[in-house]
Amino acid sequence: MSLSPTKATIHGIINEYRVDANFQVEVWSKQSQQLIARINSLLDAFRTSSLVQKNPELTHLAHRNFQGPGQFVETLLQRGINIHYAQGNRLSFHQGLQGGGLGSSRASSSTSAEDQYQMGLNFHFGKNGKTTDFVEAVKYYRLAADQEHAWAQNNLGVCYEYGMGVTKDLVEAVKYYRLAADQRHAGAQNSLGFCYYKGEGVTKDLAEAVKYYRLAVDQKHAMAQNNLGFCYYKGEGVVEDLVEAVKYYRLAADQGDAKAQRSLEQIYSKHPHLKLAATASSSARSPSNPKRSSTRSP
Known part of the structure; x- marks a missing residue:
């Protein structure tokens, strides 16, 4: 079953969460305390991030009163600011290209893996002048994934798992999750563990599931x-x-x-x-x- 743009968006924003086939619905629910707590922690981290410290014009954004955690994430995306998880539970924030942002022709023609990944996010979310188009998102994720961009590999795995912009293919999903997991992408390690746990796209193997869960646990x-x-x-x-x-x-x-x-x-x-x-x-x-x-x- 393919996800709607609304439900799919949350997978792109925070691919930290996964536990069963209905989890994406729970994550998107406004009542989900897990999502609210996690985004609030993102807001706290953003306010003290080096990006804000080095860019005084972002100080007002960092300390504004958002109407709910969802508005915070939406605002970051509109500004081209992307959330990255480093080792452990540390967070870093990176702003997109200046000027026209990643919706510009410069970004469209760029061969940089990061630019291609960002363009994939634009089409995934419908940001920076782009309308939501999962087919185009997959196109750019693939270009970046081919250059060993771990986040693009992970997102491409999500697209294959849920049939976003491509025909649902759990074997391909596992392929890209594994590529990202091998680069220590914690979300991909957890997703790969879940695939082994359920036997989706790979032979069911509980020991392997535990192995990949543990790798992600090591990154908190x-x-x-x-x-x-x-x-x-x-x-x-x-x-x-x-x-x-x-x-x-x-x-x-x-x-x-x-x-x-x-x-x-x-x-x-x-x-x-x-x-x-x-x-x-x-x-x-x-x-x-x-x-x-x-x-x-x-």
Whole structure:
């Protein structure tokens, strides 16, 4: 089933989230606390980013009162400012070409992988004078992907998975997710793990699913933390271990992951002793106990 432009857009903006076939609907819902929390964290990071510090004209934008987190993302896209995830949970923000932006003829004819990727985003989102056109988005994503642009490879994988601008092809989706995952794209690692978990586009292999979830978890990817927690909870691809499940659910929950928060509540209701242990551990990591906190591994 192909996604509508509205639902597809959220995949391009934040490809951090993935857990089941209906997840894109949950992500787009205005009631999704996970999305709201994540975008709010983006706003906080943007306000202190080097892009804002080096460009005084963006200071007003950084500190304006947005009417909901969605308006923040929309404003960034309109300004040609793109969100990139670096190692761990750090964020960087990059502004598009000056003047006419990436909708200019200069960008259209550019052979730069980054410019081609940005043009793909323009057609994906219908920005910078472009109307939403998934076929054109795929065209530019492919040009950039052929130059080993990890974000373009990931987005091309999304397009193949959901049939946006191309015929739905899960094998091709896996191909591009793998290319991006090999370049340490956390979202692609999580998506590839999910493909192995479901057996979509690749032979089902729970051990491989766990492998890729863990790679994304190493970069503090919230949904991968949730998914790895689920694997430990169910004993899928790993030995069942409630303590490990709680560990990864809590990591995701601390990043605002609503599914992980619900899973923790369910586990704690059945196993109160785990909640007590988690509370004690949290107290040990508090600023009032710096010595114990500093020795605890992530």
